[in-house]
Amino acid sequence: MSFSLMEGNEAIGRGAIRAGCSFFAGYPITPATTIYNTMLELLPPSGGVCMQGEDEIASIGFCLGASMAGAKVMTATSGPGISLYSEQISFAIGSEIPIVIVDVQRLGPSTGSATKGADGDIQFLRWGNSGGLPVVVLAPVDVADCYALTVHAFNLAEICRCPVFIAANKEISMTRETVDLDAVDLPPVVERTPAPEGAPFLPFGTKPGRNVPGFLPIGGSRLVRQTSSTHGTDGYITTDPERIAQNQERLMRKVSEAVDAAPLFDWRPAQGAETLLIAYGVTARAAGAAVRALAQEGTAVSLLTLKSLWPVPERLIRDKARDCRRVVVVEMNLGQYVREVQRILPGMEVSFFGQMNGELISPHQIRKVLRHA
Amino acid sequence: MPSLLNPDRPPVFCPGCSHERIVKALDRTFQAMGLSGDGVVLVSDIGCSGLFDTFFHTHAFHGLHGRALTYATGIKMVRPDLHVVVTMGDGGLGIGGAHVLSTCRRNIDLTLLVLNNFNYGMTGGQCSATTPREAQVGSGFLNRLEQPLDVCRLAEVAGAGFVARASTYDKELVGIMERAVAHPGFSVVDIHGICPGRYTRRNRIGPADIEAGLRRLPPLTEAAPDERKTEYATAYREEAARLAPPPPPARIKARLSPVGEARQEIVLLGSAGQRIVTAGELLCLAGAAAGLNATQKNDYPITVMRGHSVSELILSAEPVGYTGIRKPTAVVALAPEGVARKRGLLADLPEDALLLHAAGVEVPETRGSVRSVDFRAMGIKSPDWALASLAVLARENRVLSPEMLQAALELRFRGTVREAALSVVHKVLDPEGGKPTP
């Protein structure tokens, strides 16, 4: 065993390279800038491209063009940049352009506090697009997760042909930590599925029983059409309500099904626990410490750490909550993901603890909440 | 070469629209250059000009209003061999102004055709970035208050390699577009035309007025394309080829013993310029060299040379969960800015904690044992105090050992920087001794 010392942002960059990322574009913004720095160090010497856009809109636009030309792409920003990405995110959703988007969350609203952490964008990442179709959001807990979840994020972007977010947090991304990189459990790297040869190419056509169209890059011998307009399988505008509805439902289904099949999470059950604690991101670390301390006092609490946040792993949450009397959700905001938990556990007592002051929620605070839960 | 027009999708513009002539001229351009559809990408945005890609048998990318250049840039960087042609109206020009400016500055090998008809056709004839002040448009009096933009002069000063103006009715249009597409850099062609659907209903202009208008504009200074300007994608690859890949992250083997079993929580309090974060990193490396898990959580403002700098460090044989610190084993106070951030923590210090402070830096009353160190008297300057504090701790085998510190310095620094760091450490560990042996 050996340790490397790195911050979460560097691990995200190295995870991206590991996943086959060859194109990155970003606009400097604290606390995401060191992802850009890492990619600038890693990509150009190995034949890849790292660019700095004139703004966030350009940065993600470069990525969408590069992705359609066949590259695996990533961009990184913080809340203010996600706001500017929004229109392009909607485009990537509707037009099925694979892209990994890192949101290193900082305390908002607006420009907020550049160097303070938060998990305030959790609903924003899900709903900050026009049309409201689903996206994938993964939340790392530590540096090892930053590395592994980035590989997962690229895989999911390729499998679903959709934007996949990494909801990081200043408190993970800019925190240095020892990590045994060789011991991190990485999934095998998934490549984009090409469209079948022979048959006439329909850029948005799917094989029967498949939810995701096969891909061909712009610039190949078969012509590719990409469009942000409401389109049929041929990539030309359509106004046919039936074809439109079919396509929208497929966009919905393809993401939900992919994540529902294999949500990412960490499960620490406690014998006889009446309380289930649900956490994600950096707060899961404090939650783990709180649960351990309570166990020493003789109070059993089970801990579910969600790493797949969106689509909500509903079956998983229901399953883990089944034997409990109450559920407590802790998050670094004033109550966002708890709404999802309440939605899928009707009739169950679901309480919430959160704060939005730039400080980590401490194990001590969580313990207090759990004692009175 | 055959036409690249899509026979199944003839143009659908209003009768008399300039765009239709430009579609045909662009097809003749492609034919004259002998281009095949799979070597061309048409990138378009929103508005009537955004229909262009549907009329051609080429690769096509139709995206958001004003952002066409951003997609085109991404495509070109991945596939420099493709001819990437961007169409945009005067609307896209306005809303995407930052991209036009930056693409000129990059001089990347794209061709931008501005289909300039002085208004927003599709949405009802509102004023755009190029609407003349005297025109009657769908934005009331607003266009009278804004200066129309001459995109060619903008492109020239911003660095585009090829800049030209043309009338839709100009016999030279195909020739100009051919030169633009062939130019190995960013080329901009501002094509003036008419929009019978909206603009000419209230502004009676025809081809002769378009040409007269063009003649009235100040001449462009660079009539000839400037081939000397470096093209971005080419230059990018040349620069990148000179770069050596960085080494993989260091793998630190545990070859030393930690100073004890207990988990160590250390807080470094200082100010910008005191290399607090570097000292924290050294402590983590020292821990790793002794097989310990380490975390470093930093807090500093966005200013670089002013303000507090706080580093919270945990060394532990077990994996570290929560990275915050409430009951530190040692606190190092090197500047009032840092102390001010953690008054509560200092007041609450456990009895067995050590508070090490630089002489002259005041610390609040506390239960922990307080030690003042006069770094100045030891000939150590403020930027080295954080490192020297680690040496003070190492001297007493608190938190880390001298060997762990030595290992950290070897992992983190090379050459003269390492020597300078070693000499600081030496001043603490062996104040009476001679020069350190590197």
Ligand code: SF4
């Ligand atoms: S509205 Fe104007 S620009 Fe649009 S098609 Fe009609 S004439 Fe052409």
